[in-house]
Amino acid sequence: SQKIEQNSEALNIQEGKTATLTCNYTNYSPAYLQWYRQDPGRGPVFLLLIRENEKEKRKERLKVTFDTTLKQSLFHITASQPADSATYLCALDHNAGNMLTFGGGTRLMVKP
Amino acid sequence: KAGVTQTPRYLIKTRGQQVTLSCSPISGHRSVSWYQQTPGQGLQFLFEYFSETQRNKGNFPGRFSGRQFSNSRSEMNVSTLELGDSALYLCASSKDGYTNTEAFFGQGTRLTVV
Numbered sequence: 174s175q176k177i178e179q180n181s182e183a184l185n186i187q188e189g190k191t192a193t194l195t196c197n198y199t200n201y202s203p204a205y206l207q208w209y210r211q212d213p214g215r216g217p218v219f220l221l222l223i224r225e226n227e228k229e230k231r232k233e234r235l236k237v238t239f240d241t242t243l244k245q246s247l248f249h250i251t252a253s254q255p256a257d258s259a260t261y262l263c264a265l266d267h268n269a270g271n272m273l274t275f276g277g278g279t280r281l282m283v284k285p
Numbered sequence: 286k287a288g289v290t291q292t293p294r295y296l297i298k299t300r301g302q303q304v305t306l307s308c309s310p311i312s313g314h315r316s317v318s319w320y321q322q323t324p325g326q327g328l329q330f331l332f333e334y335f336s337e338t339q340r341n342k343g344n345f346p347g348r349f350s351g352r353q354f355s356n357s358r359s360e361m362n363v364s365t366l367e368l369g370d371s372a373l374y375l376c377a378s379s380k381d382g383y384t385n386t387e388a389f390f391g392q393g394t395r396l397t398v399v
Contacts, residue, residue, distance in 0.1 A: 207387065216289070216375050216390030217328070262328065271316040271379045271388055272341040275328035 175201040177265055179276035186253055187284055194248040194279045196263035205266035206239055206246050207273065210259045217262055221248075253283045287311065289378050289391035297397045303364040306394045310357050310378030316340075317359040318388065319351060322373040331374075334359055366398045 177198040186192050196206070204225050209217035223230045223239045223246065230237050236249040250257050260280045264273040290309040298304050310317050318341075319331040330343040334353035351361040357378075363370055373395050377388035 209390075214392075216377075216392050217388075219387035219389070222387060267341075270335060270340045271318045271333050271377065271386070272330055272343075273318075273388065274330065275320075277327045 175199070175265065175274055177201075177263065177274055177276040179261075179263060179279045181277055181279070183280040183282055185282045185284065188254060190253055192250040192253050192257070192281055192283070194261050194263075194281065196246040196248065196276055198244050198265060201265060201274075202241065203265040203267070206237075207264045207266055208235075208237055208246075208248050209262045209264060209275075211262060211278065212259050220261075222266070250281075253281075255283045255285050257281060258283050289376055289389050291374075291376050291391035291394050293394060294392065295395045295397075297399060298366050299399055300366055300368060302366050303362060304366060304396060305360055305362045306374055306376075306396075308359045308361075308376030308378075308391060310359070310376075311389055314378035314380050314389070315357055316379045316381065317353055317357065318377045318379075319359070319361050320375045320377065321345070322375055322393070323371075328375070331361065363396075368398050371396060371398045 207222045208220045211217040221237045223237045234251045238247045260278040262278045264275045292307045316335045318333040320328050322328045333341040337353045348364045353359045373393045375393045377390045379386045
């Protein structure tokens with residue numbers, strides 16, 4: 174079955190540094206991969222979508238890469254701020270409607 | 286424009302009871318998906334409705350069901366509640382339900398089964 178894994182341990186970094194989160198998947202070749210941010214007690218908020226033929230995508234301080242050979246996506250936040258502290262989720266898009274398979278999420282803590 | 290609205294926000298039920306949760310998608314969105322989120326299993330897909338039809342279904346028992354109305358509002362029902370059904374239930378809407386579109390999530394309904 175499809176499996177999508179994110180580092181379950183929290184990532185602690187200093188303000189101003191670049192945070193890098195990893196998403197690995199197996200037994201699937203998604204055409205798209207999405208990243209979401211979730212704050213405690215709230216629903217996930219969409220951040221970025223990357224297609225299999227896109228190696229990299231950027232939005233302001235965010236950057237996502239997609240390596241279909243390694244079956245891995247990396248999510249980067251440059252010049253991180255305490256307000257970036259949240260749980261970040263990657264999700265496989267099944268190319269079959271509004272149905273996503275989510276990883277377990279990585280909690281990011283940015284310290285001032 | 287208004288976001289995805291889920292009601293109620295919090296709910297406490299007793300084992301064996303049934304519960305109905307409601308989701309109003311963003312105006313103009315025709316696809317509604319439901320997810321269950323627990324600390325142990327994370328976010329898991331329950332089902333998706335598009336134009337009043339169930340289009341996709343996750344790996345949950347038949348006690349979990351849903352429906353969508355002509356105005357795209359959706360409800361999900363859980364019958365014969367078990368303690369393990371305690372979770373945050375999230376609804377997500379998207380414009381046309383095709384791939385390559387972002388999902389907009391509501392704030393969720395926190396269900397506690399005692």
